[in-house]
Amino acid sequence: MATFVLVPGAWLGAWAWEDTARALRGHGHTALPLTLTGLAERAEEGGPQTDLETHIADVVEFVEGNDLRDVTLVAHSYAALPVSGAAGRLGDRLERVVYVDSAPFAEGMCLLDLVPADAADEMRQRVAAHGDGWRLPIPPFEVLGQSGSLEGIGEDQRDVLYARATPQPFGPYTQRLAGPVEPGPDVDRVLVACRDFTGLLDAGVPMLDFLNQAPWRRFDLPTGHWPMLSAPAELADALHAAAVS
Numbered sequence: 001m002a003t004f005v006l007v008p009g010a011w012l013g014a015w016a017w018e019d020t021a022r023a024l025r026g027h028g029h030t031a032l033p034l035t036l037t038g039l040a041e042r043a044e045e046g047g048p049q050t051d052l053e054t055h056i057a058d059v060v061e062f063v064e065g066n067d068l069r070d071v072t073l074v075a076h077s078y079a080a081l082p083v084s085g086a087a088g089r090l091g092d093r094l095e096r097v098v099y100v101d102s103a104p105f106a107e108g109m110c111l112l113d114l115v116p117a118d119a120a121d122e123m124r125q126r127v128a129a130h131g132d133g134w135r136l137p138i139p140p141f142e143v144l145g146q147s148g149s150l151e152g153i154g155e156d157q158r159d160v161l162y163a164r165a166t167p168q169p170f171g172p173y174t175q176r177l178a179g180p181v182e183p184g185p186d187v188d189r190v191l192v193a194c195r196d197f198t199g200l201l202d203a204g205v206p207m208l209d210f211l212n213q214a215p216w217r218r219f220d221l222p223t224g225h226w227p228m229l230s231a232p233a234e235l236a237d238a239l240h241a242a243a244v245s
Helices: 014-026 040-045 052-065 077-087 117-130 155-164 195-202 206-212 232-244
Strands: 003-007 030-033 071-076 094-100 188-194 216-221
Touching: 003 014, 003 052, 003 077, 014 030, 014 040, 014 232, 052 071, 052 077, 071 077, 071 232, 077 094, 094 232, 188 195, 188 232, 195 206, 195 216, 206 216, 216 232
Parallel strands: 003 030, 003 071, 071 094, 094 188, 188 216
Antiparallel strands: none
């Protein structure tokens, strides 16, 4: 059975993985969600100095500090950035890397490279006005849906999301990813794509074409961008399938 280290996306903490982790344990796996600096129960540890290197170190230190081996490292959304950095540093501790509705970042990229200029400016304004100059508050539900499908998130899940979400440190959005970022050649590479992402992949978007080719393996989920909230058991089933197939 596999050892899963589950890294949450923006505004989330380990709590977001609770249902998926429980289902993975039901399959016989070890499931270890972590919280990045400045978020959830670690909110007070963050500050203007919190950057991408901080979050990469969180992942690396979690794996090494717990002396984990044969790790399946799972990234949701924003976590693709720190997981890309950690994957290049964990060496033979890493067995598999899984990107959930996200994709690996190349050296030199930052998250804002993927955001239209007007949206990036709006983020900076919200950080300045409502985030003490270093945190990005979670946007209203309707605005959140503009950056990722909210399919499958009912009123109960939305209430939990907004009750438990914490402002996201903004430094990791602006810092460029430094190498190494490429995991070893024997590391299994897996994509779990939710509905909108599957559409892009099937349409043959050139910059994503590598994800449809070996050594990448792809598992599709018919839900929105937040599957640990909208389809946690189905997400666990996909992760289980990736680990045993």
